[in-house]
Ligand code: 8NA
């Protein structure tokens with residue numbers, strides 16, 4: 001499809017759910033042989049096996065709240081979104097939430113709360129969380145707002161409801177920007193794609209709060225920019241091992257150690273590789289490769305798949321995978337609604 005086509009919207013939202021559901025299998029695993037990944041993915045195609053449905057985790061649970069809030073309010077409403085996060089958590093607390101964010105979600109359910117951003121600010125002795133929980137649910141912001149200034153602003157505010165450290169919410173801004181650009185067809189020119197992300201993040205990270213957090217955490221002056229430069233260096237190389245990707249970019253639960261990694265997975269899988277089946281298209285390659293990195297596999301696959309899905313469109317997603325994943329059909333319906341909202345504004 002062309003820029004911002006319905007197929008791209010559906011691809012982004014549905015693939016994100018698949019990444020989360022399929023990636024849950026390996027979450028937290030240190031080493032994941034590609035053989036195990038392919039075995040897991042093959043089992044999804046095998047309808048005779050009568051596989052149980054793969055459940056979604058916190059990534060999708062919170063993304064669904066973001067989507068419902070953006071649709072119901074026809075834009076960003078922090079109180080409504082916060083309320084939905086809290087309600088969702090209390091209805092299904094067993095979705096694999098990060099151990100810190102649970103405190104925020106409990107406080108957000110209090111009717112006395114006047115500032116919905118305060119519980120997030122109180123996290124980790126007032127430093128706020130740098131986890132990837134804001135980034136994992138950021139894709140819908142790119143599907144609701146056509147203007148990149150709105151995408152950046154609302155992805156940041158949406159993340160700040162739980163993640164007040166700039167290394168947390170700027171990860172959400174980066175993820176939303178990547179989906180935004182992919183939706184426009186920017187992945188047709190991968191070098192330009194990464195350059196545009198670097199240019200955008202140069203600006204996003206050039207403020208006092210970001211500099212301060214980076215200094216305290218002993219990171220580079222502009223941590224996400226530095227990581228994106230590493231992504232670009234890895235892209236330029238003909239051969240890159242999984243170990244190098246993990247050591248250069250990370251595979252952990254910090255936004256800094258997972259959002260640039262997810263972006264790399266998408267870029268790396270634009271072309272076929274020997275280690276991946278020939279019959280796989282780009283979207284399948286992206287998900288398989290994300291899982292093979294190990295670590296926070298559900299979240300990295302969820303973020304990478306959202307970016308890749310916006311590029312390849314819904315047609316690239318195997319039907320059998322969709323049927324296996326809880327919430328994939330809902331995501332498809334919601335993508336159509338977001339597409340309407342996006343083209344209204
Ligand atoms: P979060 O805000 O609780 O952050 C996740 C974790 O990061 C915290 O529990 C801390 O250990 C650490 N952390 C974050 N900020 C700081 C800080 N300022 N100082 C010290 N430590 C800090 O939760 P979240 O919403 O960001 O969750 C992110 C991930 O957790 C997601 O991937 C989600 O799927 C979940 N999760 C991951 C795993 C895994 O093994 N990778 C397992 C269960 C749940």
Ligand code: MG
Nearest residue numbers: 057058059298
């Ligand atoms: Mg999860």
Ligand code: MG
Nearest residue numbers: 296297298299
């Ligand atoms: Mg995770």
